[in-house]
Amino acid sequence: MSPPCSPLDGAPDNGPPPVTRQGFRNAMARLGAAVNIVTTDGPGGRHGFTASAVCSVTDSPPTLLVCLNKGSSAAAPVHANGVVCINTLAAGHEPLSNLFGGRTPPEERFASGNWRPAVTGAPMLDGAVVAFDCRIVRTVEVGTHDVLFCEVVGVAEGGSNESLIYYSRRYHTLSGPTDD
């Protein structure tokens, strides 16, 4: 019987393999993830960035985490405002994802899509699969990123049941059940 999975490339017999940045990224490219636009607004100004590194932490209190590159132009506004809205993208939002994932000035990013302020003031996207309005309750610095722990103070579920997924460095669409 064949083994359940192949041996890891480059794994020596006597210890853990060295993992390079590129090796880690290649491995991470094998994981599918929802695509989100994480927005903020307040005294630090309006900003937003595309993020796949978003994860549920606990339901009591309802908390998500977001990993934000410290070098991103969104980092200073996010920390100054202390609030974010995590907008999970639907099928057809690929251009919006690229806009918020590229080196585009913040105001040009918000020229596309319909945005309205959530209770915290962070922009919420019309047509998102779901949007989580959050206050940042804790930040932990790990390497190049800040891990933002975000307490969810409001949820808006959208009408679309087709989610945008990032997998193998490309966008895909995942369909949920239909009502009929």
Ligand SMILES: NC(=O)C1=CN([C@@H]2O[C@H](COP(=O)(O)OP(=O)(O)OC[C@H]3O[C@@H](n4cnc5c(N)ncnc54)[C@H](O)[C@@H]3O)[C@@H](O)[C@H]2O)C=CC1
């Ligand atoms: N967590 C992050 O900060 C992520 C950043 N990106 C950005 O988008 C660009 C294009 O990404 P891909 O086309 O997927 O090719 P890629 O080869 O740069 O990344 C492959 C995968 O590695 C992970 N990754 C990439 N950069 C990372 C980082 N700085 N820290 C932690 N994990 C990271 C992500 O899961 C990503 O999908 C990347 O160069 C990166 O700047 C993309 C996904 C996640």
Ligand SMILES: Cc1cc2nc3c(=O)[nH]c(=O)nc-3n(C[C@H](O)[C@H](O)[C@H](O)COP(=O)(O)O)c2cc1C
């Ligand atoms: C599909 C996708 C997923 C991404 N995920 C993350 C992420 O989880 N965390 C992060 O800090 N940057 C992530 N990025 C990169 C940021 O969106 C991008 O660096 C930022 O919007 C542009 O940086 P700038 O504002 O400094 O120009 C992602 C980009 C793409 C296209």
